[in-house]
Amino acid sequence: MQLQTFLIRQRGDMDIRSIDWNEIWKQHNPEGRDEERTRIYWDNRASSFATGVEDDFYVNQFLTLIDPCPEWRVLDVGCASGTLAIPLAGRVRQVTGVDISGAMLDGLRAGCEKGGIGNVKTVRASWTDDWRALAIEPHDLVIASRSLIVADLRQAIAKLDRFALRRVCISTPVGDGPQDPAMLGAVGRRRRGGADYIYVYNLLYQMGLQANLQFLTSRGQRTYPDKETLFLRMRDKVGEMLPQEEKALRDYIDHSFVLREGRWQRREPRSIRWAVMWWDKD
Ligand SMILES: C[S@@+](CC[C@H](N)C(=O)[O-])C[C@H]1O[C@@H](n2cnc3c(N)ncnc32)[C@H](O)[C@@H]1O
Numbered sequence: 329m330q331l332q333t334f335l336i337r338q339r340g341d342m343d344i345r346s347i348d349w350n351e352i353w354k355q356h357n358p359e360g361r362d363e364e365r366t367r368i369y370w371d372n373r374a375s376s377f378a379t380g381v382e383d384d385f386y387v388n389q390f391l392t393l394i395d396p397c398p399e400w401r402v403l404d405v406g407c408a409s410g411t412l413a414i415p416l417a418g419r420v421r422q423v424t425g426v427d428i429s430g431a432m433l434d435g436l437r438a439g440c441e442k443g444g445i446g447n448v449k450t451v452r453a454s455w456t457d458d459w460r461a462l463a464i465e466p467h468d469l470v471i472a473s474r475s476l477i478v479a480d481l482r483q484a485i486a487k488l489d490r491f492a493l494r495r496v497c498i499s500t501p502v503g504d505g506p507q508d509p510a511m512l513g514a515v516g517r518r519r520r521g522g523a524d525y526i527y528v529y530n531l532l533y534q535m536g537l538q539a540n541l542q543f544l545t546s547r548g549q550r551t552y553p554d555k556e557t558l559f560l561r562m563r564d565k566v567g568e569m570l571p572q573e574e575k576a577l578r579d580y581i582d583h584s585f586v587l588r589e590g591r592w593q594r595r596e597p598r599s600i601r602w603a604v605m606w607w608d609k610d
Contacts, residue, residue: 349531350482356523361479363454367428370408372564374431376557377409386546386602387415390473393542393604394497396420400468403491405455406475409435413448422447424467428454455484459491468494474602476500481531489537495608500525502543502601508565514580515566515573525603532605539605546600551591558585558592 359366370377390412396402400420407413407425409432417423417440425436425448433450440448453462455478470492478484488496501507501524512518525541532539552558562577563569569577586595 344530345534347530349527349534350480353481353523353527353531354479356527357479357481359477363428363456366477367454369564370427370429371431374409374429374435376561377432377435386544387411389544390497390499390604391415391419394469394471394495394606396469396495400494403464403467403470405470405472405488406477407436407450408432408475410439410448412471412473414439414443414445417445417448420447420469422449424449424451424464426451426453426459426464428452455487459487464491466491466493468492470496472498474499474501474506476528481528482535485528485532485535485537489609492609495606497604497606498528499544499602499604500528502603505602506600508598510584511562511577511580512566515569515576517566525605529603529605532607537607539607542604544602544604546602547597549593549597551593552585553591555581555585555592 396416396419398420401422401424402413402416402420403424403426404413404416405426407427408429410425413423413425413436425433427433427436427450430452433452436448436450440446451462451464453459453464470488472484472488476484476498485498488498503524505524529539529541552561558581559578562581563574566573566577584595585592
């Protein structure tokens with residue numbers, strides 16, 4: 329058989345349903361495998377996570393899409409210091425924030441205290457813990473915004489679906505998402521992971537979940553009080569570096585960041601695209 333005919337036959341035989349999207353996800357997203365490392369990473373980020381970024385656009389759009397009823401209870405998985413849990417608390421009956429990072433949950437509790445918010449409960453738990461054993465109950469709405477940092481995506485989605493009484497809503501990056509390929513390239517590293525929203529959406533399809541899909545852009549730019557904080561933050565994203573790589577990172581920062589109104593920020597703002605997917609329970 330000629331090569332061309334063979335390839336056409338091969339393509340003709342290909343069936344998208346035979347692709348194991350969860351297996352591909354596992355290969356592309358190694359981050360979720362080491363939960364202890366993940367916890368340390370997010371604990372270290374907690375003090376600066378809620379500050380230095382104006383991201384009201386993402387939050388407002390996400391809340392408009394999930395459209396919760398005032399009498400609902402909401403389970404927010406990977407809630408961090410309350411990006412969504414705090415604004416949600418004013419709109420619904422009760423919010424339960426779940427996160428692997430105790431420092432993030434400290435931030436959420438501090439935010440609630442500051443805002444006089446009394447209807448937010450926190451539970452320190454990871455995606456893979458036994459939520460029932462931690463007294464987490466099914467909620468009307470379950471959300472996982474920018475927090476699907478998991479090794480087994482199928483298991484995580486099935487768990488969200490099981491704990492939702494009415495609606496599930498997740499969001500994941502489009503393309504590079506928050507990763508900065510220019511910065512990684514400057515220090516000789518490749519982008520980690522590669523499974524963006526399309527892997528998730530295909531898996532939802534395979535799981536029989538017909539999700540709505542909407543794209544959002546985070547417009548908020550993170551800003552930093554000084555260059556050393558900025559350097560340490562970027563270094564966290566890269567991992568361990570040799571002295572010459574650290575020098576390359578400092579050169580990248582000098583070239584790509586400027587001081588505006590007393591804070592360091594990107595010379596050219598970067599937009600980050602997110603895909604929000606949501607489905608109602610039957
Ligand atoms: C990018 S933040 C997202 C925060 C918030 N949902 C938002 O949209 O701004 C990711 C959060 O997921 C949490 N997280 C990461 N891995 C987790 C795991 N295995 N179990 C539970 N939470 C996890 C982190 O601690 C962090 O607070």
